[in-house]
Amino acid sequence: MFRKASWTAFAAAAAAVALSAGLVGCAPGESGGGTADPDSTGTPVAGGTLRVGLGPITGKIANLGFSGSYLSSQETFASMPALETLVQLDETGAVVPWLATEWEMDPEARTITFSLRDGVVFHDGAPFNADAVIWNIDQVKAAGIAEFANVSGATAADELTVVVQLEEWRLSQLNSFATYLNIYSPESGAQGEEFMRSNPVGTGPFVFDEFTPDVSVKYTAFGDYWQEGKPYLDAVELYPYRDENSLAASLTAGEIDAAFVPAPLTVRQLESNPELEVIQLESGVSSGLEGIYTSSADENSPFADPLVRKAVGHAIDVESLQPTFTFGYSVLTDQYAAPTFETYNPEVVGTPYDPDTARELLEEAGYANGFSTSISGVGGYTDLMTAIQAQLAEVGIEATVQVLDPGAFDAAVSPTGGWDGLMMSAVRLEPDLATFMPRYYSANASRFGAHIQHPEDVAQLFKEVVAAPDLETQLELSHELQKLVFDEYTLATPLWVTTRPSVVYSYVHDSGMSTVSGSTWTPGDVYMTNQGQ
Amino acid sequence: MPSVIVSRLFQALVVLVFVSILVFVMMRVVPGDPASIALGENATPEAVAAMREELGLDQPLWVQYLTWIGGVFTGDLGRSIASQQPVDQLIAQKLPITMQLGVTAFVLAVLVGVPAGVIAAVRRGTWLDSLLTVLANVGMAVPIFWLGILGIYVFSVNLGWLPVQGYTPPTVNLWENIRQITMPVILLSLVPLSQLARQTRSSMLEVVGLDFMRTARAKGLPRWRVTILHGLRNSLIPIVTLFGVGIASAAGGSVFVEQIFNIPGLGLLLVDSIFAKDYVVVQSVVLLLAAIVVAVTFLVDITYTWIDPRIRT
Numbered sequence: 001m002f003r004k005a006s007w008t009a010f011a012a013a014a015a016a017v018a019l020s021a022g023l024v025g026c027a028p029g030e031s032g033g034g035t036a037d038p039d040s041t042g043t044p045v046a047g048g049t050l051r052v053g054l055g056p057i058t059g060k061i062a063n064l065g066f067s068g069s070y071l072s073s074q075e076t077f078a079s080m081p082a083l084e085t086l087v088q089l090d091e092t093g094a095v096v097p098w099l100a101t102e103w104e105m106d107p108e109a110r111t112i113t114f115s116l117r118d119g120v121v122f123h124d125g126a127p128f129n130a131d132a133v134i135w136n137i138d139q140v141k142a143a144g145i146a147e148f149a150n151v152s153g154a155t156a157a158d159e160l161t162v163v164v165q166l167e168e169w170r171l172s173q174l175n176s177f178a179t180y181l182n183i184y185s186p187e188s189g190a191q192g193e194e195f196m197r198s199n200p201v202g203t204g205p206f207v208f209d210e211f212t213p214d215v216s217v218k219y220t221a222f223g224d225y226w227q228e229g230k231p232y233l234d235a236v237e238l239y240p241y242r243d244e245n246s247l248a249a250s251l252t253a254g255e256i257d258a259a260f261v262p263a264p265l266t267v268r269q270l271e272s273n274p275e276l277e278v279i280q281l282e283s284g285v286s287s288g289l290e291g292i293y294t295s296s297a298d299e300n301s302p303f304a305d306p307l308v309r310k311a312v313g314h315a316i317d318v319e320s321l322q323p324t325f326t327f328g329y330s331v332l333t334d335q336y337a338a339p340t341f342e343t344y345n346p347e348v349v350g351t352p353y354d355p356d357t358a359r360e361l362l363e364e365a366g367y368a369n370g371f372s373t374s375i376s377g378v379g380g381y382t383d384l385m386t387a388i389q390a391q392l393a394e395v396g397i398e399a400t401v402q403v404l405d406p407g408a409f410d411a412a413v414s415p416t417g418g419w420d421g422l423m424m425s426a427v428r429l430e431p432d433l434a435t436f437m438p439r440y441y442s443a444n445a446s447r448f449g450a451h452i453q454h455p456e457d458v459a460q461l462f463k464e465v466v467a468a469p470d471l472e473t474q475l476e477l478s479h480e481l482q483k484l485v486f487d488e489y490t491l492a493t494p495l496w497v498t499t500r501p502s503v504v505y506s507y508v509h510d511s512g513m514s515t516v517s518g519s520t521w522t523p524g525d526v527y528m529t530n531q532g533q
Numbered sequence: 534m535p536s537v538i539v540s541r542l543f544q545a546l547v548v549l550v551f552v553s554i555l556v557f558v559m560m561r562v563v564p565g566d567p568a569s570i571a572l573g574e575n576a577t578p579e580a581v582a583a584m585r586e587e588l589g590l591d592q593p594l595w596v597q598y599l600t601w602i603g604g605v606f607t608g609d610l611g612r613s614i615a616s617q618q619p620v621d622q623l624i625a626q627k628l629p630i631t632m633q634l635g636v637t638a639f640v641l642a643v644l645v646g647v648p649a650g651v652i653a654a655v656r657r658g659t660w661l662d663s664l665l666t667v668l669a670n671v672g673m674a675v676p677i678f679w680l681g682i683l684g685i686y687v688f689s690v691n692l693g694w695l696p697v698q699g700y701t702p703p704t705v706n707l708w709e710n711i712r713q714i715t716m717p718v719i720l721l722s723l724v725p726l727s728q729l730a731r732q733t734r735s736s737m738l739e740v741v742g743l744d745f746m747r748t749a750r751a752k753g754l755p756r757w758r759v760t761i762l763h764g765l766r767n768s769l770i771p772i773v774t775l776f777g778v779g780i781a782s783a784a785g786g787s788v789f790v791e792q793i794f795n796i797p798g799l800g801l802l803l804v805d806s807i808f809a810k811d812y813v814v815v816q817s818v819v820l821l822l823a824a825i826v827v828a829v830t831f832l833v834d835i836t837y838t839w840i841d842p843r844i845r846t
Binding site for chain 1: 569579700794808
């Protein structure tokens with residue numbers, strides 16, 4: 001464990017003075033601007049090239065098309081002009097049709113039968129059909145992608161019908177087709193994994209043109225796209241940024257038309273520019289849940305006692321921290337869900353700020369005089385951890401702040417690692433509890449889970465949610481799970497859901513960024529009204 | 534002379550072996566599993582274990598070291614864990630970019646720094662000397678990243694003269710390339726330029742009062758000839774030493790400059806690879822940078838013997 005000074009953080013602080021002095025609010029160069037509301041759907045205008053800067057916090061682009069390997073949120077976003085999925089998620093997290101027009105789920109036979117959209121062609125001219133879907137499923141299975149381990153195989157009932165056979169019945173398997181399976185052309189895919197990583201060939205509204213690693217990804221409009229009249233733009237260009245200040249300066253100077261998920265501080269600096277609009281992921285789907293995990297699996301830790309874990313929750317004044325540390329780009333929550341999710345249980349009480357209750361709970365747990373511990377997290381959380389440290393001290397918990405580099409953090413939360421005390425972290429947030437909550441809270445979780453307690457009733461409920469025969473039952477069980485995990489056992493203390501804000505010029509309409517879900521983008525809908533300016 | 538070269542070559546080899554062991558051990562001491570990072574948070578423990586085996590990370594450390602260093606000698610640097618690209622390909626893509634920045638910055642530093650130092654020495658005690666000395670001190674003291682952000686604000690956002698970021702190869706668009714690297718090169722040259730100016734001034738001041746300089750002036754030689762051929766040549770040894778430092782400084786500084794200006798060079802690759810625990814890339818890039826510094830130092834050592842014949846003996 002060591003404290004690492006982030007030069008970019010220092011640079012951000014240094015630049016804040018310069019930015020506030022005049023960078024924000026400058027004219028956007030040659031691109032010009034409009035006054036229309038970017039969220040409103042008006043009359044689309046054809047033409048133009050959309051230039052999007054990708055925020056440094058979203059990750060690096062190394063894979064643009066191979067579903068057999070993990071894709072970061074930036075890679076997913078960058079591949080979406082070319083690649084599409086069978087189904088997508090809507091604002092509530094419900095699965096909606098895309099390349100598949102409908103589907104039938106049979107719990108008895110353990111099958112999902114997809115009806116595929118007719119008349120769709122890949123960018124290389126190959127037809128989109130059942131064989132293509134089966135080829136893609138075989139790819140992710142061969143690569144050992146965990147979300148498809150339960151798929152035993154897929155067969156073609158006819159040219160446009162695919163039957164997916166499951167090992168065990170899982171309602172949530174359908175969601176995996178929305179998030180983990182980009183449909184790639186089998187003909188181009190025959191050139192191998194390395195080719196697929198840097199050449200996305202799909203059915204999307206834009207044809208891949210050029211990928212210069214660490215510089216840009218460029219696409220041009222696909223004339224045979226299945227949605228008639230779309231895309232409206234001539235081209236899309238994506239530029240990954242390594243520095244928040246450069247991203248802000250580029251947007252202000254008009255070098256780019258939009259910034260996809262800059263850091264909240266950058267968004268705060270840009271929001272005063274009247275020519276720019278901030279778009280937030282109000283739904284919270286595919287967003288991040290920030291909160292605190294405790295080393296509760298350690299029998300010798302004070303956090304093995306649920307009373308102590310509850311005391312921690314009551315000691316933290318989340319409402320005072322939220323505006324300071326997220327600049328308002330977040331939504332408070334007390335469970336693994338955003339308030340808009342169907343899986344959000346309004347009956348969860350959580351641990352509202354109440355230092356007196358925290359002290360009483362600590363006394364009841366045998367820690368009337370408090371105790372010493374540590375609070376760890378990556379560099380981005382240093383200030384937040386320091387604020388929490390002060391609030392914990394008010395109830396007698398003396399916590400030492402430990403700043404981890406990303407590698408040390410990864411090692412600590414992995415099944416073979418571990419940490420002592422509190423761990424500040426963000427985890428992926430999805431409405432589908434059956435797929436995602438066990439990833440962090442179950443005994444065989446790939447992150448955190450090995451180091452927190454696993455009460456039998458929680459473990460049983462995880463199994464039941466996964467095996468639920470229908471949506472209604474699954475929803476009921478999900479609500480029960482939220483109550484058990486966060487009210488009964490307080491296995492973690494959620495703080496807020498980040499809303500992944502993006503910033504666009506007013507002349508960019510229906511940007512599709514940060515609107516439906518964090519893992520979805522619809523560049524085919526985007527149009528710009530600054531043509532000829 | 535040949536024995537000097539052989540001796541220096543042996544020392545260089547020892548340094549490179551030491552660096553290779555150091556970087557290998559350091560990467561493994563820092564916590565974090567490259568397989569786990571590469572596979573992402575949804576990876577199963579089985580998949581992580583399989584990848585560790587595939588990468589040879591389950592082997593004893595000495596086996597891993599010998600496998601890597603053996604590959605270096607046979608020209609096979611392995612594959613990047615993060616991008617799956619061959620490491621030699623990655624380096625071949627990034628090195629020319631960093632070299633363009635570094636070499637241009639170094640040339641600029643020499644072309645401006647050395648004459649500035651000479652002028653300051655010749656005009657010692659004048660307002661010009663004071664100005665150049667103050668500028669050199671400022672150049673060394675101001676943080677590059679702060680100046681970079683200020684430069685972006687003034688020249689890109691406000692004046693619109695230069696682009697904020699990006700890199701276009703000179704073979705694709707030379708004018709755009711020049712526009713894009715102007716600010717990064719100036720920033721990168723600042724520290725070595727200031728050091729060269731200060732060192733040149735000091736070295737020149739040591740020789741201007743010596744007998745041979747007075748003799749040269751007494752013989753009626755033109756002032757520029759006395760200053761350059763007699764003064765500067767006899768001040769060169771400490772200045773040439775700084776050339777080596779300048780190259781190393783340019784390589785180190787490129788990490789910051791590449792990040793600020795979004796230039797996809799070796800520095801950026803190194804930073805990414807460190808955070809991704811991409812062992813083979815970090816090891817190979819550090820070894821390459823060390824080899825460059827060692828080679829430059831070697832050349833500087835050899836240059837001494839040309840500048841000062843006494844060293845040959």
